[in-house]
Amino acid sequence: QKYNVAVLGATGLVGRQIIETLEDRKFPVDQLFLLASSRSAGEDIKFRGETIEVQDVEGFDFSQAHIGLFSAGGSVSEKYAPIAADAGCVVIDNTSHFRNDFEVPLVVPEVNAASLEDFRNRNIIANPNCSTIQMMLALKPIYDAYGIDRINVSTYQAVSGAGKEAVDELAKQTANLMNARPMENEIFPKQIAFNVIPQIDTFEDNGYTREEMKMVNETHKILGDTTIAVNPTCVRVPVFFGHSESINIETRMPYDFEHVKQLLNDAPGVELIEDEGDYPTAVSDASGNDTVYIGRLRADISHPHGLNMWVVSDNTRKGAATNSVQIAEELIANYL
Ligand code: A2P
Ligand code: 11C
Numbered sequence: 001q002k003y004n005v006a007v008l009g010a011t012g013l014v015g016r017q018i019i020e021t022l023e024d025r026k027f028p029v030d031q032l033f034l035l036a037s038s039r040s041a042g043e044d045i046k047f048r049g050e051t052i053e054v055q056d057v058e059g060f061d062f063s064q065a066h067i068g069l070f071s072a073g074g075s076v077s078e079k080y081a082p083i084a085a086d087a088g089c090v091v092i093d094n095t096s097h098f099r100n101d102f103e104v105p106l107v108v109p110e111v112n113a114a115s116l117e118d119f120r121n122r123n124i125i126a127n128p129n130c131s132t133i134q135m136m137l138a139l140k141p142i143y144d145a146y147g148i149d150r151i152n153v154s155t156y157q158a159v160s161g162a163g164k165e166a167v168d169e170l171a172k173q174t175a176n177l178m179n180a181r182p183m184e185n186e187i188f189p190k191q192i193a194f195n196v197i198p199q200i201d202t203f204e205d206n207g208y209t210r211e212e213m214k215m216v217n218e219t220h221k222i223l224g225d226t227t228i229a230v231n232p233t234c235v236r237v238p239v240f241f242g243h244s245e246s247i248n249i250e251t252r253m254p255y256d257f258e259h260v261k262q263l264l265n266d267a268p269g270v271e272l273i274e275d276e277g278d279y280p281t282a283v284s285d286a287s288g289n290d291t292v293y294i295g296r297l298r299a300d301i302s303h304p305h306g307l308n309m310w311v312v313s314d315n316t317r318k319g320a321a322t323n324s325v326q327i328a329e330e331l332i333a334n335y336l
Contacts, residue, residue, distance in 0.1 A: 006060070037056065105117075241283075
C-alpha cells in the first residue's frame with residue numbers, strides 16, 4: 001500500500017530534509033504534496049527524480065493526504081494541524097505547539113512507540129524537540145535498568161535548529177568578520193560567529209528559557225515519569241549542523257559501569273564510542289547521519305550514583321526529519 005503525504009514547510013531546512021529522508025528510507029509515497037507560504041509557492045523541488053511544485057498551504061485540501069509532516073513553525077501548525085486532522089490527514093507535527101497537550105502523543109519511536117496509539121484522540125502526533133530526542137535515546141536504557149533521579153544537562157546547539165535564516169546569519173557574520181566588516185545580528189540575540197550564546201528561544205518567568213523547559217517537560221512526558229529532576233542549560237554555538245550535550249545523571253539505584261556500557265551498546269539508534277582518547281563530535285560524526293553518538297562515558301567522581309556522558313546528533317535528521325519519518329513508518333506499520 002502507498003500513501004499520499006503532505007510536507008508543510010517543504011522549503012525550510014527541516015522540510016527539505018524530510019523530503020530527502022522519505023526518499024532515502026523508501027517511504028511508500030504515492031503522491032507527495034509540498035506546501036509552504038505564498039512566498040515560495042511555485043518553486044520546484046525534486047523528489048525521486050521528479051519535479052514537484054510547491055503549493056501555498058492556504059486553501060490546500062488536506063483530505064487528499066493520508067499523512068502530513070508539519071515543520072513550518074508553531075503558529076502555522078496551530079492553524080493548519082486541526083484543519084488537516086479534521087480532514088482525515090494524520091499530522092506528525094515537528095513544532096512545539098501540541099507537545100504539552102495531554103491528548104497528543106509525543107513520540108520517539110525507539111523510546112515510547114506504544115504511546116503512538118493515542119494519535120486517534122486528535123489525529124495529531126507531536127515530534128519532540130531535537131535536544132530532547134537525542135538525550136532520550138541515550139538515557140532510556142539506563143532509565144529502564146536503574147531509574148533516574150536527576151538529569152543535569154548543558155547543550156551546545158547548532159544554528160540550523162533555528163532555521164535557514166539562522167544558518168545564513170552564521171555564514172554571513174563569519175564572512176564579514178574575515179573581511180573586517182561590521183556585523184549585524186537579526187536572528188540571534190547576540191553575534192553568533194566566534195561566540196557562544198546562553199539563550200535559545202525566549203525566557204520564561206522562572207529564568208529558564210523555553211528551550212530549557214522543553215527539555216524538562218518533554219522528558220517527563222516521553223518517559224512517563226514526572227519525578228525525574230531535570231536541570232538544563234541550553235546554549236547556541238557557531239556550528240552549522242549537530243547538537244552536542246554534556247549530560248550528568250544520578251541513577252535511582254546504584255549502577256554497574258560495565259553493564260551500562262553493554263546497555264548502550266545494545267540500544268537502538270545509538271553508538272557508544274569507547275576507544276580510549278576518542279569521542280564523537282557534531283561535525284565529524286553526527287552531521288549528515290541518523291545515529292546518536294555517545295562518548296566520554298565515565299563515572300561521576302563527585303557522586304556515588306552519578307554518570308557523565310557526551311551525546312551528539314544531527315538536529316535536522318534524528319532531531320527532526322528522521323524521527324518524524326520514523327513515526328510515520330510506525331503509523332503505517334501498526335495503525336493505518
Ligand atoms: P516559505 O519558504 O514560504 O517561507 P526554516 O525553519 O528553515 O526557516 O523554514 C520554515 C518553513 O516554514 C519554510 O518552508 C517556510 O516557507 C514555511 N513557512 C513559514 N511561515 C509559513 C506560513 N505562514 N505558512 C506556510 N508556510 C510557512
Ligand atoms: C533549536 N531546538 O535548536 C531548537 C529548534 O521546539 O521544535 C526546535 C524548536 C522546536 O533552536
